Amino acid sequence: MKKYAIVVAGGAGKRMNSDLPKQFLPLLGKPVLYYTLKAFLDAYEDLVVVLVLPEEHIEKGREIVDAYFNPARFLFTAGGETRFHSVRNGAAMTEQESIIFVHDGVRCLVTPQLIRYCFDSAMLNGSAIPTVSTKDSIRQLTASGSMAVDRTQFRVVQTPQTFHSKILLPALNQIEYKEKFTDEATVVEAFGIDVHLMEGEETNIKITTPVDMTIAEQILLRRISASASEV
Numbered sequence: 001m002k003k004y005a006i007v008v009a010g011g012a013g014k015r016m017n018s019d020l021p022k023q024f025l026p027l028l029g030k031p032v033l034y035y036t037l038k039a040f041l042d043a044y045e046d047l048v049v050v051l052v053l054p055e056e057h058i059e060k061g062r063e064i065v066d067a068y069f070n071p072a073r074f075l076f077t078a079g080g081e082t083r084f085h086s087v088r089n090g091a092a093m094t095e096q097e098s099i100i101f102v103h104d105g106v107r108c109l110v111t112p113q114l115i116r117y118c119f120d121s122a123m124l125n126g127s128a129i130p131t132v133s134t135k136d137s138i139r140q141l142t143a144s145g146s147m148a149v150d151r152t153q154f155r156v157v158q159t160p161q162t163f164h165s166k167i168l169l170p171a172l173n174q175i176e177y178k179e180k181f182t183d184e185a186t187v188v189e190a191f192g193i194d195v196h197l198m199e200g201e202e203t204n205i206k207i208t209t210p211v212d213m214t215i216a217e218q219i220l221l222r223r224i225s226a227s228a229s230e231v
């Protein structure tokens with residue numbers, strides 16, 4: 001089965017408050033995007049990455065790929081106005097009869113193991129949406145204030161959201177954009193197809209605000225020291 005990873009890195013990273021979009025910021029000396037791309041390339045030798053970048057930073061993305069990876073495994077395209085439009089641009093580069101991972105370029109701590117679990121689950125169920133439980137209590141805002149809700153009834157959603165191409169491509173191409181489309185599971189559901197949830201990884205965080213860089217650095221350091229003590 002053909003495998004594509006649409007890695008969306010077309011955002012501006014406003015919540016990071018940095019001039020350079022967060023996907024290019026250095027993490028232990030390498031760009032955030034490096035770690036994301038490496039996880040996918042390591043997961044499968046026959047996987048092609050569709051790298052979606054801000055128009056003005058496509059060259060920067062190419063430089064990262066040239067410096068660290070085999071460029072023959074990459075396709076490049078420009079991002080769109082929202083994440084949904086960036087994913088749609090990436091999907092236009094893929095072909096039918098494939099498994100397509102859609103992953104945030106800034107979820108750089110994803111592991112090859114989770115990527116493989118998602119593939120297996122999407123082969124079996126048509127889709128695989130990694131999710132984790134919430135460690136915090138949750139309250140719903142109401143007209144009069146707020147009310148406690150049962151947190152066991154909620155899951156926190158991650159990427160890579162993984163689909164058979166025959167599900168994802170028609171959903172992306174035939175549905176008109178709505179503001180609630182913050183991920184692909186929502187798009188596919190709006191197209192009338194249920195999605196399959198699976199267990200994600202606690203460390204698969206999305207780098208969004210500056211504190212996430214510190215957390216990611218610590219997790220990476222812990223991984224490096226764990227793999228050094230194995231040898």
Ligand SMILES: Nc1ccn([C@@H]2O[C@H](COP(=O)(O)OP(=O)(O)OP(=O)(O)O)[C@@H](O)[C@H]2O)c(=O)n1
Nearest residue numbers: 008009010011012013014015082083086105106
């Ligand atoms: N038009 C967009 C918006 C977002 N993304 C990508 O989608 C992922 C998740 O989005 P988010 O964390 O919201 O990134 P930004 O939009 O860059 O951040 P912000 O909302 O703070 O501006 C990121 O890898 C981001 O680069 C994209 O490809 N195209």
Ligand SMILES: C[C@](O)(CO)[C@H](O)COP(=O)(O)O
Nearest residue numbers: 083104157158159182183206
């Ligand atoms: C796709 C996502 O990472 C799943 O949790 C999330 O919806 C992205 O949201 P953002 O507002 O683009 O950061």
